Amino acid sequence: MAEAGYLSTHMLNTAEGVPAAGVVVELWRLEPAPVPVLVARTVTTADGRNAEPFYPNEAGFTPGLHELRFAIGPYFAGRGLGSGFYDVVPVRVRLEAGQGHYHVPLLCSPFGYTTYRGS
Template identity: 55%
Template sequence: MKPSALTTHVLDTANGVPAEGMAIEFWRMEPEPALIARAVTNADGRTDAPLLPPEAFLPGRYELRFDVGGYFAARGSDAGYLGTVVLNVGLKAGAGHYHVPLLLSPWSYSTYRGS
């Protein structure tokens, strides 16, 4: 069985740069919502460690909460209408590395399962 973990990467597509300094909360939603980790993205738009490392992995439903509005406001940019972007993901044991990229601007975002 492949070890499973979860990482993320945030890119500011409005400015063409990694989203350095974005606050992220990572929550396990089952059986009751519980905060697992808080992190801030580094100069590459990544967290310094996995939000869910292999040794702590449990299958289930999780949420990544990205403070997009705070990120743009801290840079003196128009925060648009996005505040917190919430991505709800289901993780399965043995499915390997989950990577959740977030590509964003103050007005839109997209995501996918990366590698």
């Protein structure tokens, strides 16, 4: 198992009550850069989590505004539930040095989602 990282995520498919496996998730750094920078791209595992933490052990970490982009439209379409209303769900988070492990869960269905800062 990977060591605790600076940022992790977990997705749950609330329409079917299962982890959201196989979802493409991208992490973008929005500032302090003049243009967005793709930091990492991953696909959620069978338990709906990113296999490796973003910024593992703070390697390459830059404080500032970041955006996780969850491709839930293709995920739900692939499960035969239609693409729903949402295609890509962006979740902006401000990551600061010295704040420990950030965890961003996403609970989603084809027609809605919610998120919070987890532990």
